[in-house]
Amino acid sequence: MNRNNLTKDIDNVFNFNPGADLSCIMVIFGGTGDLTHRKLMPALYNLQCEKKLPYHFAVVSVGRRDKNNKEYRYEVHDSIRSFARFKINEQTWGQLRQRIYYEKFNFAEDDGYTRLDTFLKKLDDQYQTGGNRIYYLAVAPEYFDVIVEKLHRHGMARNTGSWQRVVIEKPFGRDLPSARILNEKITAVFTESNTYRIDHYLGKEMLQNIMVIRFANMLFEPVWNNQFIDNIQILSCEKVGAGSRAGYYEQAGALRDMMQNHMLQLLTLTTIEPPASLDTESIRDEKVKVLRSLEQFSPEQVFKNVVRGQYGPGVIDDEEVSGYRQEDRVSPTSDTETFIALKVHIDNFRWAGVPFYIRTGKRMPVKSTEIIIQFKPLPNILFAREYGGLDPNLLVIKIQPKEGIFLQFNAKKPGTENIIVPVQMDFCQNCRPGTNSPEAYERLLYDVMRGDSTLFARWDEVEYSWKFVDHIAAAWKERKPNFPNYAAGSWGPAEAAELLAKDNREWLHAGDISA
Incomplete structure (x- = not known):
């Protein structure tokens, strides 16, 4: 192209x-x-x-x-x-x-x-x-x-x-x-x-910016593939519980409420091939190609690569909160998941071998939606002895509540000693005084008025999303979960951390990286 x-x-x-x-x-x-x-x-x-x-x-x-x-x-x-x-x-x-x-x-x-x-x-x-x-x-x-x-x-x-x-x-x-x-x-x-x-995530300012970051910058597009990227993590966490939506949430759970739409939309926009043009159908065509290339789980693979959880009582912001089963209109024996983490691959030429770790849940420590691209480490040849190895380069696209881009790379620490440290460049477009980014629904309603369906899901996107999710739901029916299995205010079940630990990796979060 x-x-x-x-x-x-x-x-x-x-x-x-x-x-x-x-x-x-x-x-x-x-x-x-x-x-x-x-x-x-x-x-x-x-x-x-x-x-x-x-x-x-x-x-x-x-x-x-x-x-x-x-x-x-x-x-x-x-x-x-x-x-x-x-x-x-x-x-x-x-x-x-x-x-x-x-x-x-x-x-x-x-x-x-x-x-x-x-x-x-x-x-x-x-x-x-x-x-x-x-x-x-x-x-x-x-x-x-x-x-x-x-x-x-x-x-x-x-x-x-x-x-x-x-x-x-x-x-x-x-x-x-x-x-x-x-x-x-x-x-x-x-x-x-x-x-x-409508998927309101697609109206968010930084989500629309993903293609611009990739395709308008020679710095990123040539390395946006399995030769240079080690793994990609997609995170969307909420501090709130089910609350007034509990009646609906009992029927949906995190799998249907978040994974089938929001999380898979984040994945497709991060991983699509450059479209022939930026007209509506060309972009949608590329998104569908990603969904068609998603690894399809067998029941055994579901229990190996997918973790589900439900929050119990805990503490958030120094305040005690109840568990999901204590929410109004929730069964005291509910098996509805409020957390899901999974590892999946995209079986195409660009992304073969790159694991994608996706995590979403309620009653988490922070409210945050972000995409973390971790690049492959350099061989520890030049710096192995004196510097003790190097931290990997990271690119974080922050979607909410902060909107921006975070880049981590290595540099020498000022001083007489040869010490290499990770340094960060952090751009936040809605942190500056006077900035007032449009809300997602503003853009989406305006697009409906003018007949632009680019930021809306075409039927085949919905179809392939359900095909992927239905494999997981079918496997879950065969095994009763041990709920609740994480405390409100925590990062989810211990099995979620183990999912990455098996690959010698860990969950990342921009707030922790920059701390």
Whole structure:
């Protein structure tokens, strides 16, 4: 491929396109839910602050609670004040406020859709949105196909003369068979090109930056392979427990909640081949190639290479916290995993022999998402006797809460003695005063408006992700775990450390490396 063409294209794919016609009505099913109040409405306000929302735009939230427009707008104001990255500006809020509406009905009842269709056509005339719609399904998974079928029955997703797009939150199915059934129902109405399977991790600033780091820097791309890289670790940890999500989490666990989507997306963007161009389908094609190349575990390999855990009581930030089985709506004998660590290989020419260690869990010591690339050690020939060996070079891509790049290399310590020490260069793009990085949902909502699905999962990505995860889930059914097996505030079960110790490696974390 032509590297110059690729680097020229990078700005195009990762920048907003203010010239696109974004006129539309956004319909949020689940308008009274936590996702809408904590993420979606604040994201729309932030876009309004940055003058990214189109002039011809309105929001209709659909819920089952009894509210009027005034009451609902008041609640949205409180949510924006609590969760938006920009402070409330009454003039800016007023511009958005007057375009927010609330409709009450049960998602399963036809009468509500009839009223909604009539109301949306009225708003089309008022806001000149031309029939363009975004249907955002911020609801429990069991309503996905119900809502799509009702929209189809009432002629609200024809995609003739205007466009209608649907946004689906995770989980997209519970396993591969259920995901296939759901996909058939949704794409039969909206088609693949108008179906947006959202993974908010893909909207994070530094995750989008991974390809730029690789393909726009001669320093990295030539050594981004098994000749120079010893191993790659991908970490996403949370300090919080299941909390209010415990009812959902009991059905999902860390495997389905994190590994099937977020963690495998981190893996694919880290390891893809340079695409022919940075258009949507070229990037997605390369991601699918990685997922198809993932090592498929036999049941024996699952128990050898995958560790699961569940947190018990412990201490975080000097505060005692309860175990998972003591959370509301959790069975006292629950076998749901809140932690998973695994070792996997990608069976292709670039990555053959390089182990990938992936770890995610709740009630960990820190909140952090990062990708650690550990390069191979140099032969201890020149420095073995006098210097006692060398630390490996490390590159860390920090995704949250800090956004940046950390590079460790070796240098001589100042002084008269010949001592080599690891030194670090640490760039944090959201640590500087005045920096206010966009939230993930801002970018993703804007992309839906302009019809750019680059940062959304295509069906075959979902399909191959489930194929990989289903092998693990099937093996787990054959053996009951000994839960709980790690204390809240720890780094997970002892078996997770042993997983790397067998390879003479250890888990790394940028905070520990730079300490």
